Amino acid sequence: MRVIVCVKQIPDPEIASSLFKVDEAARKVIPVPGLPMVISPFDEQAVEAALRIKDKADADAVTITILTLGPESALTILKGALSMGADEGVHLCDAALEGADSYATAVALTHAIRKIGDHDLILTGRQAADWDAGVVGCGIAELLDIPAVTLAKDVQVDGPVVRVERVAGDGVEVVKAPLPAVVTVAHELGQPRKASLRETMRTAQKPVAVWSAADLGLAAGQVGEAGSRRTRERLYAPVSDIFCEFIEGETPQQQAAALAHRLHEDGLV
Amino acid sequence: MAAPSDILVVAEAADGALASHNYEVLGLARRLADGGGGAVAAVLFGEDANGLAPDLIAHGADSVHVADGGAFATYQAEAWLPDLAAIAKETSPVAILMGHTAMGADLSPRLAFRLETAVATGCVEAEISGGRLLLTRPCYGGNGREVTSFRTTPAIATVKVKSQEPATPDGGRRGDVVAVASVLDPGDIRVRIVGREAGTTGSTDLEQARVIVAGGRGLKSRDGFALAHELAEVLGGAVGASRLPCDFGWCPPSYQIGLSGRIVSPDLYLALGISGAPQHIAGCASARAIVSVNTDRAATIFGHSRFGVIGDCQEVVPALIAEIRKIKG
Ligand SMILES: Cc1cc2nc3c(=O)[nH]c(=O)nc-3n(C[C@H](O)[C@H](O)[C@H](O)COP(=O)(O)OP(=O)(O)OC[C@H]3O[C@@H](n4cnc5c(N)ncnc54)[C@H](O)[C@@H]3O)c2cc1C
Numbered sequence: 001m002r003v004i005v006c007v008k009q010i011p012d013p014e015i016a017s018s019l020f021k022v023d024e025a026a027r028k029v030i031p032v033p034g035l036p037m038v039i040s041p042f043d044e045q046a047v048e049a050a051l052r053i054k055d056k057a058d059a060d061a062v063t064i065t066i067l068t069l070g071p072e073s074a075l076t077i078l079k080g081a082l083s084m085g086a087d088e089g090v091h092l093c094d095a096a097l098e099g100a101d102s103y104a105t106a107v108a109l110t111h112a113i114r115k116i117g118d119h120d121l122i123l124t125g126r127q128a129a130d131w132d133a134g135v136v137g138c139g140i141a142e143l144l145d146i147p148a149v150t151l152a153k154d155v156q157v158d159g160p161v162v163r164v165e166r167v168a169g170d171g172v173e174v175v176k177a178p179l180p181a182v183v184t185v186a187h188e189l190g191q192p193r194k195a196s197l198r199e200t201m202r203t204a205q206k207p208v209a210v211w212s213a214a215d216l217g218l219a220a221g222q223v224g225e226a227g228s229r230r231t232r233e234r235l236y237a238p239v240s241d242i243f244c245e246f247i248e249g250e251t252p253q254q255q256a257a258a259l260a261h262r263l264h265e266d267g268l269v
Numbered sequence: 270m271a272a273p274s275d276i277l278v279v280a281e282a283a284d285g286a287l288a289s290h291n292y293e294v295l296g297l298a299r300r301l302a303d304g305g306g307g308a309v310a311a312v313l314f315g316e317d318a319n320g321l322a323p324d325l326i327a328h329g330a331d332s333v334h335v336a337d338g339g340a341f342a343t344y345q346a347e348a349w350l351p352d353l354a355a356i357a358k359e360t361s362p363v364a365i366l367m368g369h370t371a372m373g374a375d376l377s378p379r380l381a382f383r384l385e386t387a388v389a390t391g392c393v394e395a396e397i398s399g400g401r402l403l404l405t406r407p408c409y410g411g412n413g414r415e416v417t418s419f420r421t422t423p424a425i426a427t428v429k430v431k432s433q434e435p436a437t438p439d440g441g442r443r444g445d446v447v448a449v450a451s452v453l454d455p456g457d458i459r460v461r462i463v464g465r466e467a468g469t470t471g472s473t474d475l476e477q478a479r480v481i482v483a484g485g486r487g488l489k490s491r492d493g494f495a496l497a498h499e500l501a502e503v504l505g506g507a508v509g510a511s512r513l514p515c516d517f518g519w520c521p522p523s524y525q526i527g528l529s530g531r532i533v534s535p536d537l538y539l540a541l542g543i544s545g546a547p548q549h550i551a552g553c554a555s556a557r558a559i560v561s562v563n564t565d566r567a568a569t570i571f572g573h574s575r576f577g578v579i580g581d582c583q584e585v586v587p588a589l590i591a592e593i594r595k596i597k598g
Pocket residue numbers: 013014041129410484485486487488510511512513514525526527528529530531541542543544545546547548549552562563564565568580581582583
């Protein structure tokens with residue numbers, strides 16, 4: 001069985017807001033100097049979901065293929081997933097593929113998935129933590145005409161069927177879908193494992209294919225910015241214009257009394 | 270003939286009523302349609318759903334397509350998509366809008382690919398400018414905003430809950446109710462729902478709460494988190510949390526407020542020991558007043574707060590509980 005996990009390299013999503021800067025003219029985010037790029041957290045959890053499936057099965061019976069579209073630096077997160085225990089990687093690395101919207105990204109990934117060949121399960125994070133769109137997973141499923149299940153907190157493969165517990169509001173919904181299928185993974189799946197020493201040592205031997213748009217049989221007009229269906233007209237960092245009134249007081253009791261008074265005055269309590 | 274500002278709204282019913290975000294989406298749809306002399310059509314899926322159509326019309330729909338049947342009783346993407354795609358093709362709206370709810374987030378990307386177009390998720394603003402639809406959506410966890418246009422039609426957008434003025438109902442409005450002749454082939458449903466576990470947390474009314482006390486990592490422990498419950502009790506409010514207390518098991522995961530949690534808009538949002546990461550603010554920014562207690566004067570949360578107390582929750586909150594008891598008598 002083959003599980004393909006689609007992962008994306010992004011700037012650290014938990015940086016202090018004050019470090020977030022955009023180049024409005026270029027409509028791009030300015031990388032913070034010296035700050036490493038990371039694997040999008042939900043994608044890392046998708047890798048974890050794949051590894052849990054492999055842990056349960058006969059290890060040789062499951063091949064985990066990590067698929068990423070990104071610049072040369074994205075190789076780092078691909079290797080990171082291999083050192084968690086994935087088996088092989090495919091890196092879509094081509095300047096023509098850059099600047100893609102969710103649609104053009106899904107097209108490129110779908111072509112890569114077809115080129116990889118046999119596959120049973122495709123996993124992604126619920127959304128990439130840079131653009132926060134949450135579109136590519138379901139898009140791949142539509143392009144491949146296979147079922148998609150979103151927001152998984154538990155993924156089990158049982159013969160030709162995937163059983164997913166999905167986050168549904170306050171509770172959980174359990175669904176089953178025939179394979180092949182796409183499943184997007186939510187934060188509720190839990191902590192991903194760390195890289196293991198054994199897997200890290202083996203990483204150098206694990207195969208990583210590097211493909212261009214041409215390798216995927218895609219023309220320049222079908223990929224990247226040119227192949228997109230949306231245009232980014234503007235990108236900016238919004239500013240909060242709320243003025244905070246700090247409540248003074250010598251002691252916590254005084255502060256609490258002053259706050260309660262102000263809340264009462266403003267009709268909030 | 271479709272007008273260049275015709276809008277299609279995908280409505281969402283829950284427990285036999287329309288969820289309140291429907292009125293917000295209809296409010297936006299009406300504003301966009303009116304700007305270009307277009308009409309608003311709504312699509313409603315459900316079992317015995319006809320009774321909800323007048324409410325959609327009162328809130329601004331000119332017509333309602335009702336897909337009624339057992340197959341539509343609970344939301345399921347594969348059951349809804351064939352009819353939804355058929356209605357979209359037949360009515361060729363300039364945009365399709367729905368709430369950015371669990372349903373909207375799950376449905377809209379699939380619909381976009383089926384209609385060979387694109388989707389912008391979690392939008393907070395929309396306008397038609399120079400004949401083009403421009404949608405604004407938060408990105409980078411809320412640190413950034415992008416304005417996007419579409420090269421394909423219809424433009425599909427999910428609208429962030431609580432981001433729009435709801436439509437004011439007008440019981441005198443008239444509209445057509447059209448029964449959908451379903452094209453669904455039950456054989457096309459591949460995903461089967463085999464079970465459902467309802468939540469046990471009882472925090473389902475966070476979205477409706479007028480007062481929310483939210484605890485963060487600064488409450489330090491499960492025992493510390495109990496302070497949030499105590500304060501909520503004296504205020505008659507609900508309890509929420511940032512992501513970390515959920516991760517640590519101090520409270521159930523369904524308490525999480527934020528980008529990947531719930532979106533709330535109480536009058537008063539008390540943030541105890543929460544730093545104010547953009548992903549958290551994404552869930553509470555539409556509160557009328559945020560009030561925060563934090564030991565760190567430089568905490569981002571203060572930039573979003575009407576009142577701030579620089580102090581230790583373990584000291585300030587018990588004192589605040591006592592003071593509020595005094596006021597409430
Ligand atoms: C893709 C993505 C999605 C996310 N989605 C969400 C989401 O939906 N919701 C969410 O909340 N987060 C979300 N996060 C996580 C978010 O980025 C932050 O990590 C999280 O909100 C921080 O929680 P916190 O404020 O409780 O903890 P911290 O950031 O650790 O802040 C703790 C605060 O408590 C203060 N403090 C410490 N001790 C005390 C004391 N004794 N008294 C008073 N104050 C004290 C500190 O000064 C600090 O400001 C997401 C992250 C990513 C990457």
